[in-house]
Amino acid sequence: NAGVTQTPKFQVLKTGQSMTLQCAQDMNHEYMSWYRQDPGMGLRLIHYSVGAGITDQGEVPNGYNVSRSTTEDFPLRLLSAAPSQTSVYFCASRSPRTGFNGANVLTFGAGSRLTVL
């Protein structure tokens, strides 16, 4: 059981380049989300999805696109990278079940560190 898998672990881009951060989970979780983590700031939600074909914006969505064609995968796309997008990105998923001890608990991936020059 791999949990949440993110690739790549490290990436360096030049301003204006595009790329996709991959996220896959094998826990059959309906809910998936992307966060960014910057020094001195808490985790901030970028986009989230409550199931295949359904996505929505979080707190800091500008400059990022997402899609959810399958339950397992939730890629994050940067269409034209900017230095302000230098950050560590975390994908997370959680069980849709409620009323049990693990309700609403996010399982995080190991992170993708992105540097935009």
Next chain:
Amino acid sequence: EDQVTQSPEALRLQEGESSSLNCSYTVSGLRGLFWYRQDPGKGPEFLFTLYSAGEEKEKERLKATLTKKESFLHITAPKPEDSATYLCAVLRSGGGADGLTFGKGTHLIIQP
């Protein structure tokens, strides 16, 4: 607006020296308060969920408590392997997105 404030930002303790980390929150309709541990270069790892004031949960040397305004993570006789950043997050009822607001974390260092 939901707010989560963690203090201190950083804490250095000697091995065996007990202490507490604080998480103060302002949220309308708290559905749950979460504690996570994050090691360098890794994603946050779930520790506890607390749902109502007065609730306590324990795991090894860690005990989390909750009041109506704050939560404490008590660390008893810590060991160097307890060194990590500890994150607090609150889940509110209603609203959009996933309703989670994270604090900035407390960076804990336990010296042998």
